[in-house]
Structures are given as C-alpha cells and as structure tokens.
Amino acid sequence: MIPASKLKRKRRPDSALGLLSTPSFPAIVGTADAMLKAAEVTLVGYEKIGSGLCTVIVRGNIADVRLAVEEGSRLAEKLGQTVSKLVIARPMPNLEAVFPIGSHLVEIAQQQRGYSRLSNQSIGLLETRGFPAMVGAADAMLKSANVQLSAYETIGAGLCTAMVRGSVANVAVAIEAGMFEAERIGELNSVMVIPRVLDDLEAMLPVASCWIEKPLPLLFSNRVKEKEKELVPLENLEQLSRTIEQEPDT
Amino acid sequence: MQLSPPQPVSTSHFCVIGDVTIHPHAKIASGVILQAAPQSKIVIASGACIGIGAVIQAFEGTITVDSNAVLGAGVLVLGQVTIGMNACIGDCTTIINTDIVAQQVIPEGSLMGDSSRSTLDESPNGSPLNDALPSNPVNPDWPSPSPIPSPAPVSSPQRQSPVIGRAYVTQMLQVLFARNSSP
Numbered sequence: 136m137i138p139a140s141k142l143k144r145k146r147r148p149d150s151a152l153g154l155l156s157t158p159s160f161p162a163i164v165g166t167a168d169a170m171l172k173a174a175e176v177t178l179v180g181y182e183k184i185g186s187g188l189c190t191v192i193v194r195g196n197i198a199d200v201r202l203a204v205e206e207g208s209r210l211a212e213k214l215g216q217t218v219s220k221l222v223i224a225r226p227m228p229n230l231e232a233v234f235p236i237g238s239h240l241v242e243i244a245q246q247q248r249g250y251s252r253l254s255n256q257s258i259g260l261l262e263t264r265g266f267p268a269m270v271g272a273a274d275a276m277l278k279s280a281n282v283q284l285s286a287y288e289t290i291g292a293g294l295c296t297a298m299v300r301g302s303v304a305n306v307a308v309a310i311e312a313g314m315f316e317a318e319r320i321g322e323l324n325s326v327m328v329i330p331r332v333l334d335d336l337e338a339m340l341p342v343a344s345c346w347i348e349k350p351l352p353l354l355f356s357n358r359v360k361e362k363e364k365e366l367v368p369l370e371n372l373e374q375l376s377r378t379i380e381q382e383p384d385t
Numbered sequence: 386m387q388l389s390p391p392q393p394v395s396t397s398h399f400c401v402i403g404d405v406t407i408h409p410h411a412k413i414a415s416g417v418i419l420q421a422a423p424q425s426k427i428v429i430a431s432g433a434c435i436g437i438g439a440v441i442q443a444f445e446g447t448i449t450v451d452s453n454a455v456l457g458a459g460v461l462v463l464g465q466v467t468i469g470m471n472a473c474i475g476d477c478t479t480i481i482n483t484d485i486v487a488q489q490v491i492p493e494g495s496l497m498g499d500s501s502r503s504t505l506d507e508s509p510n511g512s513p514l515n516d517a518l519p520s521n522p523v524n525p526d527w528p529s530p531s532p533i534p535s536p537a538p539v540s541s542p543q544r545q546s547p548v549i550g551r552a553y554v555t556q557m558l559q560v561l562f563a564r565n566s567s568p
Contacts, residue, residue, distance in 0.1 A: 159549050214549050262549075307558050314551070325549035328557055 152236055153200040154221040155207045156190040160288055160296040161260035161327035162214055163189040166207040168329050168336055173206035174199035177238050178335040187292035194238045197224045244338065249349035251342045253285045258340070259306040260327045261313045262296040268321030272313035273297040279312035280305040286341040294324055298340070303330040388459075388477045388494055399435075403443070408433070411450075414458075417441070421448075425465075436460060436476070446482075454485075457493065466498075 153176065157163050167178055176195035183189050193203055204220050211218045231237045261276070263269045273284050282301035289295045299309055310326055317323040332340075399413050403421030407413065407429045414437040421427045425443035429435070433450045436458035441448055446465025450456065454468045457476035462468070466480050469487030474480070476493040483498030491497065558564065 162549050165550065165553075214553060215547060216549060304561055307554070307561050310554055311558060314548070314554075323548050326554045327550045328554050330557075 150225065151195060151197040151200040152221075152223045152226045152230075153193045153195075153204040154190055154236075155193075155204055155211070156188055156219045157211050157214075157216045158187045158189075158292075159216070159262055159294065159325040160189055160290050161262050161325045162211060162216055163191050164258075164260055164336070164340070165214070165327040165329065166211050166218075167191040167193075167339070168333070169210040170203035170207040171333050171335055174202040176200055176203045177241060178339050179236060179238055179240055180244070180339050182235060183290045185291040187290050187294045189290055192236050194236070197222075241335075241338065248338070248342075249347045251285075251337075252346045252348060253283055253300040253342065254337050255332065256300040257303040257306045257328065257330045258285070258332055259299045259301075259310040259313075259329075260296050260325075261299075261310055261317060261323075262294055262325040263317045263321055264293045264324050265321040266295055268317045268323070269295045269297050271320045272317035272323075273299070275316035276309035276313040280309040282306055282309045283346075284343075285346060286343045288341050296325075303328070306330075403427070405429075408452075411435075414439070430454075430470075451487065464498075 153170075155163075155166055155170070157166060163181060167181075170176060170191070170193055171178055174195070176193040176199050179192040179194055181189050181191055191207070193200060195203070201222055204222050208218050208220050226236070259276075259282070261269070261272055263272060269287065273287075276282060276297070276299050277284060280301065282299040282305050285298050285300045287295060287297045297313070299306060299313075301309070307328055310328055314323060314326055329336075399415055399417035399419065401407075401419045403423070404426035405419045405421055406426065407419075408431040410431040411429045411433045413419070413429070413435045416438045417435050418440045419427050419429075419435075420441070421443040422445070425446055425448075427441055427443045427448045427450075429450045430452040432453040434455045435441070435450070436456050438458050439456050439460040439462070441450075441456075441460075441462045442464075444464050447467075448462055448465065449467045451468060451470040451472075453470055454472045454474070456462070456468070456474045457478065459477040460474050461479045463480070464482035466482065467484045468474065468480075469485055469489065471488045472485045473490045474485065475491050475495060478491050478493065478495045479497065479499070480491075481496075481498040485491065485497070
C-alpha cells in the first residue's frame with residue numbers, strides 16, 4: 136500500500152501551462168509519457184472534447200513546459216499525427232477558474248481514487264473504431280499473454296481504447312495479437328506500448344473499479360475505555376519509626 | 386529446365402493484324418504474330434527484340450514493348466501489358482494482363498499475371514497479404530530482382546490511413562524478440 140504521505144503531491148505554485156492535442160487516445164497517452172520523461176512537469180489530466188480529440192494538460196516551470204511540449208509534439212509527429220499545441224508562460228487566474236487546468240485537480244482526483252492493484256506495470260493501449268473490434272481484440276490479447284485488462288475508454292467518433300497491463304514482453308505480444316484480431320473484425324485505429332509508467336501518468340490513467348482498493352475504515356462498536364485507577368494516599372513515611380536490629384558481628 | 390524451341394508459323398516473315406506500331410529499329414523474328422483486337426493496339430519501341438514464334442495479342446488495352454526489351458522465343462503476351470525498358474523475358478513465358486518492370490529478368494517457362502490457378506510448389510509466405518497478390522513466377526528458386534507490380538486490384542481491403550503507432554510497436558517487438566522481419 137502506498138503510504139498516504141506519498142500520495143499527497145507537494146504542490147508547487149502553478150506557473151506555465153502546456154497543452155497538446157491529438158485525435159487518438161493511445162497517441163495522447165504516449166505523448167503524455169514522453170512529456171513527463173522529458174522534463175519536470177506535472178500532468179494535470181486529459182480533456183476529451185468529443186469527436187476523438189484528446190488534449191493533455193501539463194503545468195510547471197516555463198522551461199520545463201516548453202521542453203515537454205516540444206518533446207511530446209516530436210513524438211506525435213513521428214506517429215504521424217498533426218497536433219495542436221500551446222504553451223502559455225503565465226496564464227491569467229480567470230483561466231484556471233474556468234478551465235480544468237489547475238494542478239489542484241491532481242490531488243482531488245487522487246483522493247477520490249484509492250490504490251490500483253495493477254499499478255506500476257507496463258501498459259498497452261489498443262484503439263479501434265467500433266466496439267466489437269475492441270472487445271474481440273481485448274479477448275485475443277488476454278488469451279495470448281499474461282496480461283490483465285485494466286480499463287477501457289471512449290473518446291467519441293466511434294473510437295474506443297482497451298488498456299492491458301503486465302510485463303513489457305507480455306504486453307507487446309498481447310498488443311500484436313490484438314492488432315491482428317482488431318483488423319480482422321473491424322477497423323484498427325491506433326496502438327501504443329509504454330514499458331515504464333511513471334507515477335504521474337499512473338494516477339491519470341483510467342482504471343476500472345474492480346481493480347481499485349480503497350482503504351476501509353476500521354470499525355469499532357464502542358470506544359474502549361480504560362478503567363481509571365483509584366488513588367490511595369500513602370502514609371506519611373517520616374512518621375514511621377523503625378527499629379534497626381543490630382546484627383551480631385562474626 | 387530445357388524447353389524445345391517452338392516451330393514457327395512461317396520461316397520468312399511475321400504476321401501483323403490490327404493497330405500495330407513497330408519502330409523501324411525494332412527487330413521482329415520470323416513466325417511472330419502481332420494481333421491487336423479492335424479498340425486495342427500494340428506499340429513496339431526502338432531496339433526491342435521479339436523472338437521467333439512469339440504471339441502478342443492485345444485485348445481491351447495496349448501492349449507496349451519499351452525500348453531494348455527482349456522477348457524470347459515462343460513468348461505469349463495477352464491483354465494489356467507494358468514490358469519495361471531493357472527487360473528480358475525468357476523463352477516460352479506467358480504474360481497475362483500484368484506489367485513487367487524495367488530491367489527485370491523473367492526465367493524461361495514462367496507464368497505471369499494469371500490468378501486462375503494456385504501454384505502449390507510456392508514457398509510459403511509469412512504475411513497474410515501475400516496471398517492476395519496474383520502474380521508469382523512458377524519457378525520459385527529463381528531470385529527475382531524486384532517485386533512485380535500487379536495492376537489487378539488486391540483482394541484484401543486496404544486501409545485509407547495507416548494505424549497510428551504501428552511502426553512504434555513493431556519496432557519495439559523487433560527489439561524485444563530480436564526479429565529480422567516485422568510481422
């Protein structure tokens with residue numbers, strides 16, 4: 136179990152804001168992973184606006200945010216995605232009040248969630264256009280390697296993503312099997328494998344409720360009270376007389 | 386495989402029927418039949434060589450033999466075919482409705498472009514998409530220098546846009562499992 140002190144993130148004042156948007160969920164998780172590993176930024180979350188568009192939101196120092204967004208967009212372009220990106224050095228407070236871009240959201244999300252039994256494993260994401268293709272691919276993935284299906288996510292435009300967790304070799308083989316099955320059944324849109332998932336990314340990934348363990352409160356029927364001991368006054372020791380018996384010298 | 390040369394129709398000249406254009410510097414052997422159906426034509430470019438007893442029949446298209454191509458004896462060319470420059474077609478080869486890439490060498494006795502029969506002595510191909518390609522030479526031992534493009538449509542439906550991240554995952558699989566060919 137992760138101790139509560141570790142779950143609470145030390146909150147730095149929000150300075151710069153970085154946004155990166157791609158039309159596919161595995162691609163956005165991959166770019167978020169690249170961004171987190173490129174510089175010290177805080178991942179605030181994903182914003183899904185429908186029609187398959189997802190945006191990843193990061194906060195941090197301006198230099199870190201610039202590096203992260205640059206690295207993320209490089210990966211996205213390598214994946215063949217045209218992205219829209221944004222870096223604001225000092226966003227106005229009004230923005231933070233309205234848009235979901237503040238890093239305080241990270242703490243709130245974590246408090247609500249609890250601990251996932253599948254955390255800190257490699258993750259594979261497979262996105263299809265169409266639900267049957269995703270279910271068939273998920274079944275093929277589970278039958279092909281030692282992986283667990285952790286969650287699924289829909290982002291609109293018919294795109295749904297299945298996520299599997301396990302060791303990296305198992306996940307890679309599972310994704311390969313899932314790719315063939317998805318193409319056979321329907322339309323495969325996107326795949327991604329992330330060998331090492333950082334804590335920040337882990338906290339922001341969707342997890343099905345069956346994997347989450349919340350610490351249960353200990354139940355006591357009554358508070359156990361200790362019986363108070365009665366105090367007895369001691370005798371005045373100075374008043375006591377005591378005869379000292381002389382021992383015979385031998 | 387030793388194939389006996391075919392007996393030509395005529396020993397002195399070759400037969401031309403229909404819209405056939407032969408460049409003055411092309412060389413046609415005796416006994417060759419060049420027949421273009423109505424609405425079709427045959428174009429023989431300069432320097433091309435057509436071997437003895439060859440039959441070139443254009444049907445619903447144009448047969449083009451580009452410059453310096455060599456067709457061996459007894460070659461049969463049907464339908465719409467483009468034989469690229471400097472290509473070399475072996476004796477007794479049949480080419481049906483398929484293009485030959487420039488500078489390609491086809492062994493004798495080959496069958497190109499015919500998808501009506503399956504060749505059982507083919508070496509098995511790993512990718513499932515290869516089954517859809519109709520043009521495969523009968524002789525699997527001969528190393529073909531380049532893949533032959535087929536104008537016939539591939540039977541498996543092609544995606545319009547590539548799968549995002551497939552190359553990334555395939556490369557990772559290659560690294561993990563030390564594969565030489567991607568699946």
